[in-house]
Amino acid sequence: xxxxxxxxxxxxxxxxxxxxxxxxxxxxxxxxxxxxxxxxxxxxxxxxxxxxxxxxxxxxxxxxxxxxxxxxxxxxxxxxxxxxxxxxxxxxxxxxxxxxxxxxxxxxxxxxxxxxxxxxxxxxxxxxxxxxxxxxxxxxxxxxxxxxxxxxxxxxxxxxxxxxxxxxxxxxxxxxxxxxxxxxxxxxxxxxxxxxxxxxxxxxxxxxxxxxxxxxxxxxxxxxxxxxxxxxxxxxxxxxxxxxxxxxxxxxxxxxxxxxxxxxxxxxxxxxxxxxxxxxxxxxxxxxxxxxxxxxxxxxxxxxxxxxxxxxxxxxxxxxxxxxxxxxxxxxxxxxxxxxxxxxxxxxxxxxxxxxxxxxxxxxxxxxxxxxxxxxxxxxxxxxxxxxxxxxxxxxxxxxxxxxxxxxxxxxxxxxxxxxxxxxxxxxxxxxxxxxxxxxxxxxxxxxxxxxxxxxxxxxxxxxxxxxxxxxxxxxxxxxxxxxxxxxxxxxxxxxxxxxxxxxxxxxxxxxxxxxxxxxxxxxxxxxxxxxxxxxxxxxxxxxxxxxxxxxxxxxxxxxxxxxxxxxxxxxxxxxx
Numbered sequence: 402x403x404x405x406x407x408x409x410x411x412x413x414x415x416x417x418x419x420x421x422x423x424x425x426x427x428x429x430x431x432x433x434x435x436x437x438x439x440x441x442x443x444x445x446x447x448x449x450x451x452x453x454x455x456x457x458x459x460x461x462x463x464x465x466x467x468x469x470x471x472x473x474x475x476x477x478x479x480x481x482x483x484x485x486x487x488x489x490x491x492x493x494x495x496x497x498x499x500x501x502x503x504x505x506x507x508x509x510x511x512x513x514x515x516x517x518x519x520x521x522x523x524x525x526x527x528x529x530x531x532x533x534x535x536x537x538x539x540x541x542x543x544x545x546x547x548x549x550x551x552x553x554x555x556x557x558x559x560x561x562x563x564x565x566x567x568x569x570x571x572x573x574x575x576x577x578x579x580x581x582x583x584x585x586x587x588x589x590x591x592x593x594x595x596x597x598x599x600x601x602x603x604x605x606x607x608x609x610x611x612x613x614x615x616x617x618x619x620x621x622x623x624x625x626x627x628x629x630x631x632x633x634x635x636x637x638x639x640x641x642x643x644x645x646x647x648x649x650x651x652x653x654x655x656x657x658x659x660x661x662x663x664x665x666x667x668x669x670x671x672x673x674x675x676x677x678x679x680x681x682x683x684x685x686x687x688x689x690x691x692x693x694x695x696x697x698x699x700x701x702x703x704x705x706x707x708x709x710x711x712x713x714x715x716x717x718x719x720x721x722x723x724x725x726x727x728x729x730x731x732x733x734x735x736x737x738x739x740x741x742x743x744x745x746x747x748x749x750x751x752x753x754x755x756x757x758x759x760x761x762x763x764x765x766x767x768x769x770x771x772x773x774x775x776x777x778x779x780x781x782x783x784x785x786x787x788x789x790x791x792x793x794x795x796x797x798x799x800x801x802x803x804x805x806x807x808x809x810x811x812x813x814x815x816x817x818x819x820x821x822x823x824x825x826x827x828x829x830x831x832x833x834x835x836x837x838x839x840x841x842x843x844x845x846x847x848x849x850x851x852x853x854x855x856x857x858x859x860x861x862x863x864x865x866x867x868x869x870x871x872x873x874x875x876x877x878x879x880x881x882x883x884x885x886x887x888x889x890x891x892x893x894x895x896x897x898x899x900x901x902x903x904x905x906x907x908x909x910x911x912x913x914x915x916x917x918x919x920x921x922x923x924x925x926x927x928x929x930x931x932x933x934x935x936x937x938x939x940x941x942x943x944x945x946x947x948x949x950x951x952x953x954x955x956x957x958x959x960x961x962x963x964x965x966x967x968x969x970x971x972x973x974x975x976x977x978x
């Protein structure tokens with residue numbers, strides 16, 4: 402944030418005054434006026450709140466909490482109340498917090514956060530209004546990843562929490578202090594991060610839900626440290642008393658350890674549901690005439706995000722290959738699934754919606770059909786409001802003589818939730834070099850090229866919003882789904898007919914409906930074969946609209962689809978409808 406000094410502006414105005422030349426009297430006046438202006442400037446500057454006194458927090462940790470030294474990032478979080486810990490109130494529209502990178506910080510040594518550090522939604526500590534607040538400090542610990550491409554990256558090593566630093570095991574945090582903050586008077590407040598986040602508690606397996614986690618050899622070679630992926634599997638009724646094999650639905654989405662589709666015998670909810678919905682789905686799942694399917698959610702967190710987007714990437718690694726060649730074969734070895742494309746379906750929402758569509762498009766001979774809900778941008782001419790092909794700046798639109806802020810997200814009624822600049826500064830405070838664990842950074846990591854320092858080459862400058870057209874072209878050629886379909890339709894089209902089902906709300910909070918409309922408009926023009934896809938829009942529905950059907954009805958729809966694709970003579974023992 403830039404600070405404005407009135408005295409400097411006044412001085413500039415005085416010195417820019419039009420004074421006739423060639424007169425000793427005027428020269429004398431200029432000298433006097435200059436001295437007067439400089440005196441006023443110095444007086445005002447000395448009274449400036451930004452320069453009056455130190456405004457800083459000192460953050461340390463004891464050897465009892467971590468041996469050190471620590472390379473990572475320190476944070477200060479500020480809340481108006483103590484209803485929750487400030488670290489748990491961080492979000493896109495949450496409490497103010499500020500961060501700074503640290504390198505080899507020893508136990509007992511203090512790191513500093515002051516008014517020069519970027520914050521969000523308040524950009525500087527000097528802008529926090531005077532008052533009493535509840536404040537907490539935090540240390541996010543990075544590890545060295547000595548990648549196979551020769552680069553050494555310092556990033557947070559996921560601890561099976563889904564790349565969420567505020568709750569990642571091993572990270573350090575302080576007690577909450579109630580303090581008085583007044584930037585005009587200055588302050589220096591120490592914090593000691595002596596509390597350690599404990600390991601993740603994995604839910605126990607049940608008769609219905611099984612979990613496993615395995616080290617990926619491919620990903621471990623790429624990253625130079627052990628990298629894990631895993632699965633949570635929902636089994637059908639009577640699985641343990643039969644010998645038959647079942648169709649499988651791979652439900653894509655953000656990292657989670659809850660049961661697929663919100664399945665919950667006690668009404669507690671699971672991955673995608675809660676409360677009564679989980680119990681309602683369970684009631685349908687166990688009925689005699691309900692299709693017997695296996696539903697699987699995949700877990701593949703990585704150093705950038707809670708999810709890899711399930712494709713190969715120069716920055717994130719060969720996750721597409723690892724999932725197809727390591728994780729799914731392990732699932733098929735452990736559980737009785739039908740190992741045929743017609744019996745493998747995909748679904749997912751948001752991040753999972755993009756994955757569900759991309760996996761069907763990029764691996765059309767492996768999967769038999771997809772149901773993609775509110776998918777992340779399927780046409781990069783609208784990436785949460787940014788047209789990466791035409792915009793010169795990710796934060797503003799140039800409209801004739803005007804420059805208007807790019808809207809990142811909205812409420813269903815159209816009101817602005819946040820701008821692109823606010824959203825990206827939120828990510829930048831979370832972490833530099835794309836280490837925020839947030840949405841636009843993972844898109845840049847997955848879709849973008851490798852940068853010279855080993856981190857991804859940014860699509861745009863996180864501070865200023867200035868775009869990089871060369872990076873935009875890389876995104877297009879590798880991961881723009883609509884463009885990929887158009888470019889390869891003659892080969893892909895015959896393999897995708899009848900297999901694409903896409904759902905989105907027409908008031909999606911992140912404007913994801915815009916890319917879906919562009920995809921549908923193009924699919925209406927397809928030839929050889931002509932296939933328009935199946936699109937459903939929810940009027941005045943936000944993120945993440947998945948159609949009018951509930952989970953049970955959707956599975957019945959999918960089961961009917963599988964029946965229509967089974968080879969002639971195949972007996973569907975798994976559904977006695």
